[in-house]
Amino acid sequence: MTVEPSNSTLQTLVEIAVSSVSTLESIYQAHGASFPSLDLIATVCPPNKHHTNLDGGGMYVSAGLQYIVETSIPDIMKEGDPKVMHVDEIASKINVPTEANGLARVLRFLATHHIFREVTPNVFAHNRTSSMFCKAKTLKEIRDDPVTQYNGLTSTANLGHCLDEGLRSAAHLSAWLQAPKGSIRVSPFLAAFKVDDIWRWFEQPGNELRRNRFGSLMSNTQWEAEIFTYAIRWDLFPETSTVVDVGESLRTVSMTLARKFSHLKYIIQDLPQVIDGDAGTRKFWAKEYPEFVQSGKVQFQPHDFFRPNPVNSPDVFIMRAILHD
Ligand SMILES: C[S@@+](CC[C@H](N)C(=O)[O-])C[C@H]1O[C@@H](n2cnc3c(N)ncnc32)[C@H](O)[C@@H]1O
Missing domain, CATH: 1.10.10.10 (Winged helix-like DNA-binding domain superfamily/Winged helix DNA-binding domain)
Structure with missing residues (x-):
């Protein structure tokens, strides 16, 4: 039976908790034992059960x-x-x-x-x-265009990524850490998927959904793009100024800036498929901010950031969440 939460339910819960504490204490007293440190669920659940179910079996x-x-x-x-x-x-x-x-x-x-x-x-x-695990789209939209099914403001893109790439990578963590130096690939992810570079892998045919899902999770990230609008006095930059967003991914910081500081020019750089793929940045901007694209103030530039940047002396380089690569 399901009981909807109410004040009386909460009160009942408190009473159960209080009376259970008394029961537990009397059992400990009866055995002449002291109560262990309070790790809550780990304390009241038999340790083998707790570790098997929650830790080992998570x-x-x-x-x-x-x-x-x-x-x-x-x-x-x-x-x-x-x-x-x-x-x-x-x-x-x-x-x-x-x-x-x-x-x-x-x-x-x-x-x-x-x-x-x-x-x-x-x-x-x-x-x-x-x-919380519902996607932002209707079931029909999900079926009609599976590649973009994770787009929208929900946590499912992050969840889907963690449960797919993340879960498989996690299984390789221990072996990866214990492997003799130089004997296995450079991260648990690369070991799990037997590839040399996650970004090139995202670009491969067949990975359109995963690539788009990753872009979607980046745009839903908890690091608010808005912090970039007030961290720097963009309004003081003259009209001729150029902002280069290196490894921009999909629609995050630059679009937020462009909406607020439309006097500046923006150059969006990322890997070719992220820029020009079916659900890529170029198409996204054309749909979401067409007037800015038509004004010519934003350019899209496939570029590998391990190579010299083709833009000479812009006014600002934005490099958010890429230096770890
Ligand atoms: C963690 S995301 C950060 C995205 C964005 N800067 C943000 O903060 O939302 C990393 C981005 O770097 C891009 N990237 C990875 N390797 C790259 C490379 N060699 N050249 C250009 N972009 C790359 C990925 O495609 C991805 O969009």
């Missing part, structure tokens, strides 16, 4: 999340009417063959981690946490 939550995000199950349920759905119905709406029993087990497992609710056996509904 990747199963990630794997379940990867499955539901990649198959857009939160979006299927968002559009459901009524807003609870039987697993058979969810399975029938996933556009790749899926096995309802396996799906039910994944959703039930996530529900035990407070992601979705199992309202009655095999019938699931969103809760606040699971609703």
